[in-house]
Amino acid sequence: MALEPTSNPGAIEPSAGSTQPTDSQGHALTNLLAWADESGDEGQNVDQINESDNQLIQVRLGIASGLFYALQAKHFPTAAHSLRVAKMCSRWAIALDLPPFHRDQLEVAALLHDIGKIGVPDYVLACPGKLSAEEQLLMDRSQDIGLEILSACCDGEEIIDIIRYNYAWYDGSKGNFGQTQNSLPLEARMLAIVDAYDSMTVDQIFRRARSKDRAIAELVSYSGTQFDPELVGHFCQLQADPQQIAGHNTRHWLRVLSPDHANRHFKANLTAIKRSHVCSICVYQDSFVRHNNDAVICLDLNMQIIGWNHSAERMxxxxxxxxxxxxxxxxxxxxxxxxxxNLSPESDPVRQAIVNNIQSAQGLSIRNADNRFITVEAHIVPVVREDGTRLGATIQLHDTSGMESLHEQIESLHYRATRDPLTQLVNRAEMDRALTEMVERHSSQGKACSVIICDIDFFKKINDTYGHPAGDEALVMFAKLLQTHARTADICARYGGEEFVILCPNCNGESASSLAEAIRSELASISLSALGGKGMTASFGVTELQRGDTADSILNRADRALLQSKEMGRNIVTQIGGGLSEPSISDRRHWWHRLFAKVEPEVLLKRAMKTRVPLNLAAEKIRGFVVDHRAAVLDVQEESIKMVIDGESLPLQRRQADRAVPLIIELQFSPITSGNGSQHTKVQISISPRRNRDRRKRDAIERARHLLQSLQSYLVAYEFVDTTVATIDESTSWWSRLWHGSSQKES
Structure with a gap:
């Protein structure tokens, strides 16, 4: 059978400068050769490597014998398997009459083909049963480790290619090696057959040895797929008559003892290391990793650390x-x-990346160089080759503790900017913002909300009598009392000096008054040591959101209620306003009545209202409307009042740049007597723009409707449709005197 190798550089003879064996060496050779030829391999214990085998290894590998002895120390059964495979390959190469150079390469490759198992954990090599998926990955990784080791010490690629393609299937159906059938090196195809045969015919920790006949049958069944069919046939013939070449391989190994001949395959060859391997990163990638501001850690499949950059050292x-x-x-x-x-195995992102090939990015914490825990953004990525082979994982840690510190500083600055430094309540600016937001939100949703204004009674006397430190203590105590009684959603603010405000969202006037009364009652019962054991009181004004309210109007109304409490003797809770529960304005007239009703061309809205209060109380309510909406009174007659409200105090101002239309409101009052004799008041309301030709009529009508709703709330009135009016008595001339008298009293 004539099989030619893939390449034939010819037989390599010993160099002229090679050291020839001495007489003593020749004597030792003769004894070793005779012993080896007599004993053969048939009776050799697979768990032993005797002295003659050690000498054969040294002669065959030279300076690379250390690699084999390292494998022997790591896992003796693997080293013994490699030696048996090498001897069997040597006998087969002689039978095939391969050139000496190719026989040398095959023998060296056979001795070192499992050298990568040095990097496999002991528990995987000693596993008695079926390997798990993670353990199988570690075992497969040994092939790459062996190639990396040999790349650093082999002179040339021939031996490395024999070991690499030893794992390739003949038909290319398994693995991604790029070569199939006769394009694979002849020595690699031979090594694959002998490697499989020895593994099947020797006891393993995970199974018993098979018979030689069964092993040969297994080789034949896989010929053409995993193995070269022609080589399988020749190998089977060789096993049928093994004595025909017994001892020839031993003589071949011991024929030349020249160190130059034994070591010609090995030398330091750092430039031959492939940059595609996991431990060899290209210059650009290596520079990027080393100088990255984030900590970068590289792990192999055995979770051993193979990379640790400068940032990881600092962190x-x-x-x-x-x-x-x-x-x-x-x-x-x-x-x-x-x-x-602590992270469980199921939640450990590093383990998940290596075992399950899962990439993750999440916030974690680590112990830094100062032995303090800091937060990091961890990005864990599995490392996989293009052919799908898993190599390990990378861990990138970005320090986010500075960002959290910045957030804390921003929150701290915002807190200090919105808080009163003495009482720690919300300050005036933040209260104004919250009040505007509350009014707009509750007005659009049609929900009730309330405002409470409170003022410590005779606070100036406290400062004058007990000093400002005592006054500050009184303010702090009162602020704590407000916070104690306020609901979770309520906002307590220091309005200025000794005045405080409580904003009560989703709260009607009755509930807000109950809250104010509870605060007033408890405050009156408290004695302060800073005031010599005496107590203090406070006055309260309460109001509820009404239709057409703005932040200014509801706050002014609450302040007016507070002034009434002070006028009535202090230490009192006063509520003003009926809230949103009043009947809403709706045009109940029949459509034909509205169609043919006479409306003055320049009047935006005109309505008739009726309130169940006498004329003097109606005037008082209108006075409150004027104050809260900052209206300017233009004219007061015996039966009417005319006022103007400019754009700044009007609601529905969309932007600060909008110039709202000033509106004129005319009210005509008529006292009427009901059937039971009680005094009511009829009010004719007319709203028109100040300038007749103002083109912003649509916005003006919308604002006029809100003012009409606000007037209805202040007067607690309902729309009056009946045209029948009771006889006006002499009190009509009293309207002017009432209004002027009230205005003078207010001034």
């Missing part, structure tokens, strides 16, 4: 030399979740 306080080569664990850097809780 953790652990040097690269102290951690590289060690097994990764979360305890190494105190890796935990953001609450400091």
């Amino acid at each position: 953790t306080g652990l040097t690269r030399e102290s951690v590289e080569g060690h097994r990764w664990s979360a305890e190494l850097i105190g890796l935990a979740d953001q609450q400091g809780r």
Whole structure:
């Protein structure tokens, strides 16, 4: 059978300068050769490598014998398997009459084809049963580790290619090696057959040995797919008559003892290391990783640390030399979740990346160089080759503790900017913002909200009598009392000096008055040591949101209620306004009545209202409307009043740049007597723009409707449709005197 190798550089003879064996060496050779030829391999214990085998290994590998002895120390059964495979390949190469150079390469490759198992954990090599998916990945990784080791010491690619393509299937159906059938090196195809045969015919920790006949049948069944069918046939013939070449391989190995001949395959060859391997990163990538501001950690499939950049050293306080080569664990850097809780195997993102090929980015915490826990953004990515082979994982840690500190500083600045420094309540500016938001939100939703204004009675006397420190203590105590009684959603603010405001969202006037009364009652019962054991009181004004209210109008109304409490003797709660529960304005007239009703061309709205209060109380309510809406009274007659409201105090101003239309409101009052004799008041309301030709009529009508709703709330009135009017008595001339008298009293 004539099989030619893939390449034939010819037989390599010993160099002229090679050292020839001495007489003593020749004597030792003769004894070793005779012993080896007599014993053969049939009776050799597979668990032993005797002295003659050690000498054969040294002669065959030279300076590379250390690699084989390292494998022997790591896992003796694997080393013994490699030696048996090498001897069997050597006998087969002689039978095929391969050139000496190719026989040398095949023998060296056979001895070192499993050298990568040095990097496999002991528990995987000693596993008695079926390997798990993670353990199988570690075992498969040994092939790459072996190629990396040999790339650093083999002179040339021939031996490395034999070992690499040893794992390739003949038909290319398994793996992604790029070569199939006769394009695969002849030595690699031979090594694959012998490797499989020896593995099947020797006891393994996970199964018993098979018979030689069964092993040969297994090789034949896979010929054409996994193995070269022609080589399988020749190998089977060789096993049928093994004595025909017994001892020839031993003589071949011991024929030349020249160190130059034994070591010609090996030398330091750092430039031959492939940049595609996991530990060899290209110059650009290496520079990027080393100088990255984030900590970068690289792990292999065995979770051993193979990369640790400068930022990782700074962040953790652990040097690269102290951690590289060690097994990764979360305890190494105190890796935990953001609450400091330890990670379970199911929640460990590093383990999930290596075992399950899952990429993740999440917030975690680690122990930094100062032994303090800091928060980091961890990005864990599995490393996979183009052919799908898993290599390990990378961990990138970005320090986010500074960002959290910045957020805390911003929150602290915002808190201090919106708080009163003495009482720690909301300050005036923040209260104004919250009040505007509350009024707009509740007005649009049609929900009730209330405002409470309170003032400490005779506070100036407290400062004058007991000093300003005592006054400050009284303010702080009163602020705490407000916070104690306020609901969770309520906002307590220091309005200025000794005045305080409570904003009560989703709260009607009755509930707000009850809250104010509870505060007033408890305050009156408290004695303060700073005031010599005496107490203090406060007055309260309460109002509820009404239709057409703005932030200014509701606050002015509450302030007016507070003034009434003070006028009535202080230490009192006064409520003004009926809220949103009043009947809404709706045009109940029949459509034909509205169609043919006479409306003056320039009048925006004209309505008739009726309130169940006498004329003097109606005038008082209108006076409150004028004050709260900052209206300017233009004219007061015996039966009417005319006022103007400019754009700044009108609601529905969309933008600060909008110039609202000034509106004129005319009210005509008529006292009427009901059937039971009680005095009511009829009010004719007319709203028109100040300038007749103002083109912003649509906005003016909308604002006029809100003012009409506000007037209805202040007067507690309902729309009056009946045209029948009772006889006006002499009190009509009293209207002017009442209005002027009230205005003078207010001034």
